[in-house]
Amino acid sequence: MRVLTRTEAHERAQSIALDEMAVHVDVRGGDAPRASTFQVRSTLSLTATTSSTFLDVAGTVTSLSVNGHVRQFHQDEERLALEDLPTGTPITITVDADYSYSRTGEGLHRYEDPEDARVYCYTQFEPQDAHRAWPCFDQPDMKARWSFTVDAPTHWIVASNGQEVSTEAIEDGVRHVFAQTLPLSSYITALVAGDWAVVDGGVWKGGAPGGEELEVPLRLMCRRALAPSMDSGDILEVTTAGLDFFHEVYASNYPWGKYDEVFVPEYNLGAMENPGCVTFNESYLSREHPTFFERQRRANTILHEMCHMWFGDLVTPQWWDGLWLKESFAENQGAIAAARATKYAGERAAFVVGRKAWALEQDQMPTTHPIDADIPDVAAAKTNFDGITYAKGAAVLNQLVAWVGEDAFFKGARLYFTRYAYSSTRLEDLISCLEEASSHDLSGWVEAWLKTSGPAILSASWQTDLSGRVFDFTLRDEAQKPGQCPHRLEVSTWALRGGKLEKTHSFDVRMNGVEAPIDPEGILNVSGGRSHMDLVVVNDNDLTYAVPRLDSSSTELALGFISTCPDLMTRSVVWSSLWNAVRDGLLDPEKFAFSAMRCALDEEDASLAAEIVTMARSAMTSYLPSSKRAPLIHELSRTAVRLARTLSADRARPWVKAMLSLVPLAAKEETLLFVRELAEHNSSHSGWLARAALAARDEASPQDIEQWFLAHPSGEAAAHRVRALAAIPRGEQREAAWQLITSPQVSNDHLSAAFEGLALSTWSGESIVRRALEVMEEFWGLHTIGLAIRFVNGSLLGGIDIENPASLNDLVEQVSQWLDSHEDAAPALRRLMIEHLDDAKRRVRVQER
Numbered sequence: 001m002r003v004l005t006r007t008e009a010h011e012r013a014q015s016i017a018l019d020e021m022a023v024h025v026d027v028r029g030g031d032a033p034r035a036s037t038f039q040v041r042s043t044l045s046l047t048a049t050t051s052s053t054f055l056d057v058a059g060t061v062t063s064l065s066v067n068g069h070v071r072q073f074h075q076d077e078e079r080l081a082l083e084d085l086p087t088g089t090p091i092t093i094t095v096d097a098d099y100s101y102s103r104t105g106e107g108l109h110r111y112e113d114p115e116d117a118r119v120y121c122y123t124q125f126e127p128q129d130a131h132r133a134w135p136c137f138d139q140p141d142m143k144a145r146w147s148f149t150v151d152a153p154t155h156w157i158v159a160s161n162g163q164e165v166s167t168e169a170i171e172d173g174v175r176h177v178f179a180q181t182l183p184l185s186s187y188i189t190a191l192v193a194g195d196w197a198v199v200d201g202g203v204w205k206g207g208a209p210g211g212e213e214l215e216v217p218l219r220l221m222c223r224r225a226l227a228p229s230m231d232s233g234d235i236l237e238v239t240t241a242g243l244d245f246f247h248e249v250y251a252s253n254y255p256w257g258k259y260d261e262v263f264v265p266e267y268n269l270g271a272m273e274n275p276g277c278v279t280f281n282e283s284y285l286s287r288e289h290p291t292f293f294e295r296q297r298r299a300n301t302i303l304h305e306m307c308h309m310w311f312g313d314l315v316t317p318q319w320w321d322g323l324w325l326k327e328s329f330a331e332n333q334g335a336i337a338a339a340r341a342t343k344y345a346g347e348r349a350a351f352v353v354g355r356k357a358w359a360l361e362q363d364q365m366p367t368t369h370p371i372d373a374d375i376p377d378v379a380a381a382k383t384n385f386d387g388i389t390y391a392k393g394a395a396v397l398n399q400l401v402a403w404v405g406e407d408a409f410f411k412g413a414r415l416y417f418t419r420y421a422y423s424s425t426r427l428e429d430l431i432s433c434l435e436e437a438s439s440h441d442l443s444g445w446v447e448a449w450l451k452t453s454g455p456a457i458l459s460a461s462w463q464t465d466l467s468g469r470v471f472d473f474t475l476r477d478e479a480q481k482p483g484q485c486p487h488r489l490e491v492s493t494w495a496l497r498g499g500k501l502e503k504t505h506s507f508d509v510r511m512n513g514v515e516a517p518i519d520p521e522g523i524l525n526v527s528g529g530r531s532h533m534d535l536v537v538v539n540d541n542d543l544t545y546a547v548p549r550l551d552s553s554s555t556e557l558a559l560g561f562i563s564t565c566p567d568l569m570t571r572s573v574v575w576s577s578l579w580n581a582v583r584d585g586l587l588d589p590e591k592f593a594f595s596a597m598r599c600a601l602d603e604e605d606a607s608l609a610a611e612i613v614t615m616a617r618s619a620m621t622s623y624l625p626s627s628k629r630a631p632l633i634h635e636l637s638r639t640a641v642r643l644a645r646t647l648s649a650d651r652a653r654p655w656v657k658a659m660l661s662l663v664p665l666a667a668k669e670e671t672l673l674f675v676r677e678l679a680e681h682n683s684s685h686s687g688w689l690a691r692a693a694l695a696a697r698d699e700a701s702p703q704d705i706e707q708w709f710l711a712h713p714s715g716e717a718a719a720h721r722v723r724a725l726a727a728i729p730r731g732e733q734r735e736a737a738w739q740l741i742t743s744p745q746v747s748n749d750h751l752s753a754a755f756e757g758l759a760l761s762t763w764s765g766e767s768i769v770r771r772a773l774e775v776m777e778e779f780w781g782l783h784t785i786g787l788a789i790r791f792v793n794g795s796l797l798g799g800i801d802i803e804n805p806a807s808l809n810d811l812v813e814q815v816s817q818w819l820d821s822h823e824d825a826a827p828a829l830r831r832l833m834i835e836h837l838d839d840a841k842r843r844v845r846v847q848e849r
Contacts, residue, residue: 045090099132198219201239226287272305349572362387403486475517491538633666700724
């Protein structure tokens with residue numbers, strides 16, 4: 001399958017001036033059982049300076065006309081050749097095509113709800129899947145004003161980027177006409193059609209300071225079966241708070257008219273920033289009462305996407321090497337908006353132990369890359385939606401703000417929106433606006449932070465004398481990597497007094513080389529100064545991007561007393577330091593896990609407590625051999641059962657979720673009794689996790705699973721059923737799971753669910769790794785990249801255990817051999833395989849310590 005290259009995209013954009021796109025989609029037959037195709041007409045208005053180019057079309061073209069004259073045409077895979085075009089004069093090109101509904105979450109995805117047989121369709125295009133729904137120039141810098149007309153069944157709700165301006169009864173349905181948009185890239189155009197439940201969110205009124213007051217209609221949409229779980233009060237509260245916040249700091253009015261938020265099934269992403277029609281993974285809605293942690297994560301995502309209405313939609317990167325221009329900003333601003341504008345004030349702290357941990361993990365792999373990465377084609381773009389582009393970029397923005405100041409940062413953003421509205425930009429365009437606003441030369445900062453890869457490793461050291469004077473208090477970068485990044489950060493000292501931590505000092509440190517003094521004024525160079533620093537925290541308040549190290553005495557104290565620290569950000573930074581020490585083989589995972597479980601019970605912030613439990617679980621399963629896991633698993637399970645019977649879901653659910661993932665590895669009878677109760681009496685997410693856990697131990701049969709499903713046959717339950725069946729440790733069930741995975745009809749969610757079940761199972765025979773590796777390259781070439789990435793990640797889900805030679809053979813030896821024998825495989829595929837191998841080797845190293 002041919003992929004669009006950066007060179008081809010640049011040449012096409014230089015030769016075509018695209019003005020308008022009119023798209024007419026006919027989905028009137030979409031509500032028929034197992035409907036598979038729909039029809040589209042795209043009409044493009046443009047001016048060309050070349051007589052030949054190509055249009056992106058994944059459907060089957062049925063006709064082509066230029067200026068009203070029918071043309072013969074040639075379609076090669078997903079490209080329609082456009083030849084003998086008039087140059088230097090306006091052209092109208094019309095293309096008719098038949099398309100297939102997607103089951104992979106790319107293009108126009110169609111979903112039949114097993115709960116009530118209702119049908120739902122939605123689009124998802126980033127980075128280059130708009131041509132899977134309609135013919136277009138599918139690249140970000142070729143913006144157009146889009147007009148959508150949609151013919152749909154009579155009872156369907158239809159939404160797009162623009163406001164619906166008219167409806168008309170037609171044969172077998174209704175024609176919906178939408179207002180023409182302002183200039184948009186193809187990847188953020190949107191269509192949502194189906195029997196959706198709709199919540200009218202009213203009208204948000206407001207605007208930029210001193211500007212025109214806006215009225216923005218708000219709507220929420222989801223499957224009708226999920227409507228009771230919409231949680232519309234919280235979602236709309238966050239949405240309106242976000243609109244208030246971003247108008248205040250960006251001083252630029254929301255340009256897209258309405259604001260629909262649609263929660264969709266079988267979604268590949270968390271959300272997508274389609275202007276006026278934002279789509280979200282429906283997993284953000286829960287049939288169980290959502291915990292505070294779950295609502296906070298959703299709030300972050302809502303505000304992340306809202307930031308994109310400016311960073312990414314109003315001003316768009318020219319090509320996918322400019323992802324930093326939108327994703328890093330949305331990641332950063334979403335967390336800040338949640339912390340400042342909503343009740344989820346702990347979101348910045350949650351970023352430190354959650355998303356930033358993802359960045360540090362990605363940045364220490366052999367495939368690491370600069371934030372401003374080289375993206376030669378669309379396939380490379382797909383694999384660069386990673387922890388570096390998102391979370392490292394967001395953390396680096398914190399450092400930029402620390403250097404230039406927040407006022408200058410937002411002033412630069414406002415200038416950027418004004419200067420480049422509705423156009424596409426390069427990195428230098430944004431930097432010039434920030435330089436102008438801050439009066440700083442940022443060229444050195446750009447080279448150091450955006451053009452290099454790998455994190456600094458920052459630690460503090462000092463000397464003391466017999467009187468307790470502290471001298472040579474120094475910050476050092478242990479990594480000493482090329483292209484040393486400048487850092488401005490905070491180093492804090494804490495004393496343990498009366499069994500609680502108290503902050504004694506905070507030092508503003510600027511570091512432009514491999515080391516810098518922390519206390520140049522000698523504040524601690526006094527008798528007894530050492531007593532002020534029982535705990536030394538590097539990068540307190542998370543101002544820079546680095547791996548922060550704790551000294552040995554601070555590590556010991558933190559493991560016992562960090563929950564007594566009164567500052568949430570400090571606690572998060574310390575937990576980040578401890579977790580990185582585990583991953584780097586510097587802290588015993590067993591010791592860490594026991595301490596984490598104890599401290600999580602005392603942690604007052606529900607979101608941080610949930611992250612700590614997740615870290616404890618990961619320490620057990622990833623970084624300890626099997627012989628050391630059981631006591632920890634039993635302790636976690638005992639605590640989870642006790643909390644589930646005595647406390648609210650906010651506190652208990654993260655423990656129960658962790659416990660259910662560990663039950664196949666080890667479980668006492670009291671734990672199994674609780675799991676069986678949950679499986680029998682709870683048909684929501686937690687209940688199905690319990691059912692899969694029992695199935696993985698061969699304590700639930702296919703008949704049990706089928707009966708559970710038929711009792712409450714929801715869309716979510718259908719995927720859970722696949723997962724539970726695949727978990728049963730019997731040859732026939734594993735073969736059935738493999739046949740489903742390799743079936744042409746498998747959906748994205750069911751493929752992942754089958755892989756998850758296989759990995760959860762206690763099966764002791766041959767894993768599916770060998771079979772997956774045998775077809776890996778073929779699967780990659782025949783399927784969309786989204787489904788192919790799921791296949792790679794799913795097939796290598798198994799755990800590493802140095803006491804189990806089979807796991808080492810699967811995830812180290814066989815993957816190494818595959819890489820050696822497939823040097824010419826697609827670069828994006830090899831990258832994923834290299835990352836899996838690197839992660840497996842890290843787990844082996846830590847387990848062997």
